[in-house]
Amino acid sequence: MRLLILVSLYLPVVVSAQPNENRAGRRQSVSKLRNQIEQLTQRAQGRVGVAATVLETGESVTLHGDEPFPMQSVYKFPIGMAVLHQVDQGKLTLTQTIRVDKSEYVSERQHSPMRDKYPNGTEASVSDLLRYAVSESDGSASDVLLRIVGGAPVVMQYLQSLGIKDIQVVNTEKEIGSDNAVQYRNWAKPTEAVALLRVLQEGRGLSKASRTHLLRLMIESPTGPKRIKGLLPAGTVVAHKTGGSGTIDGVTAATNDVGIVTMPSGQHLAIAVFVSDAKADTATREEVIAEITKVVWDTWK
Template sequence: MTKFLLWAIPILFSASLNAQQTANHSITRLRTEIEQLAQAAQGRVGVTATVLETGASVNLNGDQQFPMQSVYKLPIGMAVLQQVDQGKLALSQTVHVTPDEYISKRQHSPLRDKYPTGADVSVAELLRYAVSESDGSASDVLLRLLGGAKTVMASLKKLDITGIIVANTEKEIGSDNAVQYRNWATPTEVVALLRAVENGRNLSASSRTLLLHLLTETETGLHRLKGLLPAGTVVAHKTGTSWTIEGLTAATNDVGLITLPSGKHIAIAVFVSDSKADQVIRERVIAQIAQVVWNHWHSH
């Protein structure tokens, strides 16, 4: 028996090594494909995608900083739900919103458009506006309830996430084009945040369920991560978009959790920054990247 085991060890080691080499080669091909797709954006593209259950991962510029725009409403929403869990806020509590809290007309705010003279809105409804509808006014009101961006940063620190910076309100971001670059993230750290969402880290079961529901009901960016995936694919995601100024678009983003037919989850972050391409092309690049990632891990 001992002789057999000694004889078998090299064979087993060789088989394991060959399997690892095949996996590495496969990821290299996937990264090359992503890199080729990214060229159409005519800008800087950052991608990190990880199968949470296996740890298999691919990235392109995953550690570079990209302006988040409304992607930053995800960590804001998480911080609000953490305070709900701690009893500092309640989903049912009513918040008075005044017109002077509304962002500018050129920024996206269904809340402002529905209640131009102000309104009394529940925390739960503010979360829905901010996360599912990417409402900048609702996001700013939630930041006010939290006591400012420092509370969001403290929430991220508890998750050991250092590569996401929330520093300003939406109103401030809308007032100066340069401010958006101060509110940045790396794709790799956003994937870490998505892992925390999926695992329910620092969230109660009910808060995790609510957040995933709000992300799944996201009404923006339907031609991005979801654009080329099979019908019925569950995608819990958050978009972010800047204005186009003098032919340059600072941010076209989509990050989220994609559920594979196997039940496994791909956490993916795609950032397109400082792009000269039009919106159709920018969104198609994101959709194509999500598609090749989905195809790769579905087939594997």
Template sequence: MKPHHLLLTLLLSYPLFAQSPLQTQLKQIAQTANGRVGIAATVIETGKSVALHGNERFPMQSVYKLPISMAVLQQVDKGRLKLDQRVKVKTSDFVTPGQHSPIRDKYPNGTELSLSELLRYNVSESDGTACDVLLRLIGGPKVVMQYLHSLGVKHMIVANTEKEIGSDNAVQYQNWSTPTDAVLLLKALQEGRTLAESSRGLLFRWITETPTGVRRIKALLPKGTVVAHKTGSSGTVNGVTAATNNIGLVTLPNGHHIAIAVFVSDAKADESVRDKVIARAAQAVYDAWSPAILK
């Protein structure tokens, strides 16, 4: 055997390259989805991290409403927009009937809402109409991309409106993120590097109080655990579901924070199994890193 081949063999056999027990557990959990699963998680205060397919691309679906809302709030912080300004929502703004929109359902003839209300609808109720109105207000996806790049988040793409995504099943794949960069976004939010404290506080309240995703990241964590999160879900076409996602910040008992992103893509498993993949992944990470295990 040539010397450099021998060195490579020794390096690959060294324990440093072995999978951690947590990564092995996540891999086993992911297999039940019968699809592609990407996971990334880190303890923000210590840097402890784990990933499974962390640098692969996954369609975000409504997860992308979080960076969109953050970009809008940055405009508020800069004085270009005001939370109490009134914004018209026209019937032409409504997303397609098959897409989720409490605004469309509540105000079938259109309405006028404050910017603050639109933001809440966008991230807390995952309203597609609110999302598109906000995108129009700030100048479209290109403004969101400029904002993401300013944070060093370069592998998260916001390219389309909700209405465009709803018009063609293939379009959702153009709006993607790697799990690793989703965690980078969450880290920037938690560390307060991106928004004024007032805007950050509002956003945290909305994504903590959201009624969505009760069977995902939050489902198997100890009662009372604070989880600030955003879900994303696609429809199912020919037995395959393009996106069942959840990203969020989980507060540990010692006050540290786990930033976690779980993307389940192109899966043939049913909804309950897909949700459980996310819930079990979050539980595994929490159990591995919670200081409670040291008692």
């Protein structure tokens, strides 16, 4: 039985002896997948950007993948990478203690478990601040990390050193929360978000220990269970970072999720879905992300 299973798994390799036919088949498959994704996006009643690729094979699909979308808390992913890069350089340590003044806390309208737990300020290790920011999407912790790393320009220099040009980290969370327009200055193209996920998966830009640390924080994140994870089989490993804005006059500027999904084959699907300026309710916006992920999963698993 095991021999039969192995033979069935390798049958596509035999078919690849007909390259022209294979290329045509792949193009048709991608075209069909893109059409399915485009149909699913209609329910969001907004602008949806998608990029997805199987990192080991290069199979890819995009929809509005080269357009900028506001990241909101997705930007804590590159900030986290920049902090861990400085840990690798010896400029920071995971155990060092950072003073957090209550004046650094984001507004009550913004998400901050650290602020809620320590309303008068606190001291926290770099490791704890990373957990708050990346796993729990804490805006206050993210701003403290941005401060100790040297500000947004340092994060941008790090991204550019990795060849990442179409992700813009410009403002603090406090600034983003003070003016609805500011979030649009902190944007990413879905294709570039996937490119950064590839950098992380392939171990570029971080030491092995720092890469493992960041992936663990992203896997353990409790946020957005109904987005990328929503329709995937129970137990699927997903290292991801969500982002989302408030709703003003019935329009939600950002409902996002980007991540690396481990597939049954052991290969890795890097996917970014950004839902912007949408009129649909929260449940529908999250369902759109989950449904897009599922149709990609079903096509390539």
